[in-house]
Amino acid sequence: MDGEMDQRAELRKPTRAPTRDGVTAAASRIAEILPPTPLLPVELDGSTLWAKAECLQPVGAFKIRGAWNRLVSLPKGERERGVVAVSSGNHAQGVAWAARELLMPATIIMPSDAPRVKMDRVREMGAQIVEYDRMKQDREAIAMTLCDKRACAYVHAFADPWVIEGQGSAGVELAGQMNRQAGGPVERIVTCCGGGGLASGLALACPDAEIVTVEPEGWDDVARSLADGVRRSVGENPPTTACDALQTFATFKVNFDVMRAHDVRGIWVSEAETRAAQRYAFERLRLVLEPGGAVALAAMLSGKLPPGPRTAVMLTGGNVDPASFASVLAGE
Template structure:
């Protein structure tokens, strides 16, 4: 396994990532949405080429690999969105990619990853250790491990969304974002946004029962999900715990985290479809769910990240009809 020297992610790294991403991808839309008489702004990362913001961190990470590292390939770990981001970047750069994915990942994500040319290795989410599997594969093949959230390049790349948000709000004469509410799994996006927008309040949102980051912030130290977490449709927000590289930023910049219920998530999915004409997966709708449920205050300087749209059609259809 090849590893680049571990370092802390930086604001300068976020700006460099933003420049790299701007050179290949247009900014995702920043859309107005009225909630209880207040207009908030929704960053539609579900419209990325792979359907999620994860393309940002993957591109920043893989484009910084050396020629020798590119030749040896990469190994990623993901339930699907990071998988597709790494696979997309790898295909663009001619790098072999292997992705360790849970066997219960949504079929649309597994199929999307495979269609991008990546090799897929599956594991059982509750009994297998994905970190060990991925590290063993990387060591065996001499490949570079591209972690889904605990990687400085990945954190910086995700933060490029914050650079875009600030520019888009400035173009609209709205000033700096005051608050950015973001879905949170391992904390790569929340950490990156904190670096990108140092004057904004960053609010991570997780599904109920998987709210380890929320509890870690309250405890002042990393707390894992614990035994027997409940089933959740938010497959993209299911790491068992954040890691120190992420928490070092989050504990300094995030005053609190929030948790949302399955019903609140489904209501947010329906609203995004009805009012914004967007397909948003459950995990991607978590931040909007928190605002809709009144768990987070909102004003016209509040931005909500719609982080992904990779959901199975049948599952999404059930969400839409359940609210009819």
């Protein structure tokens, strides 16, 4: 197994696997505090594509779902000790938001090269940040050390059953919206993918739909893992990518098992295709997407996936540095 796969003994082995019943319960919890995100029709090559705008969540990304479900599921005695999380920004903001709402302390381990806009918003919500070098330091080791010292919970960004079930609440919403707006059940869901938390949750929520993951070129470890039937790492020298939210070195067993059981498959898109999708979303949908939140749309616009009946695409995040976004819009 690749060197990355130890992953702190799979985060000390989750005590259970995520389930569809867990997704349903998470959807009920989340519906109590958050309205559904819009499902927008997009005309593409004579077909209608349906885009779920998770970029319009209060923290600008779908990650608020899993964070809320995990934190609200903690026993009250554990909440007082707070939580630790690792994230380049979107999961960080989700955890910080949920912790603030529940009056819990939160510490986020963030890469030093994370977008400043994401770091600033995490601090604004009251969470403490510990920075690390994503290419040289073991973020899981840093997080586990803090958790041991404080006797608190570790809220992993994707390898946690409660987080996976929380992300799956987007699929529960989507299923209802597609029946009302598209005239029938969703048949294919195209989703941005880092570690596979959202893809796993969607697979559980919508077991009859085809799930297709999309990753940045050179960071397509999930796609290669699913194709090979064994978990793969991105390797020692992955290329530079603007998709900071999707820079995970390897998926975890808990995610891989769900995705493989539901025949999830994956593809990748280039940096240029991602920028084109960001421009398209802004010009046609009036939406701001960060690079990692645009790759699923990029797969459709580039023709790597043909439009089909009742296809939905997840627009997963909109937390982008203004200067970087301006350069994208200018075609630089």
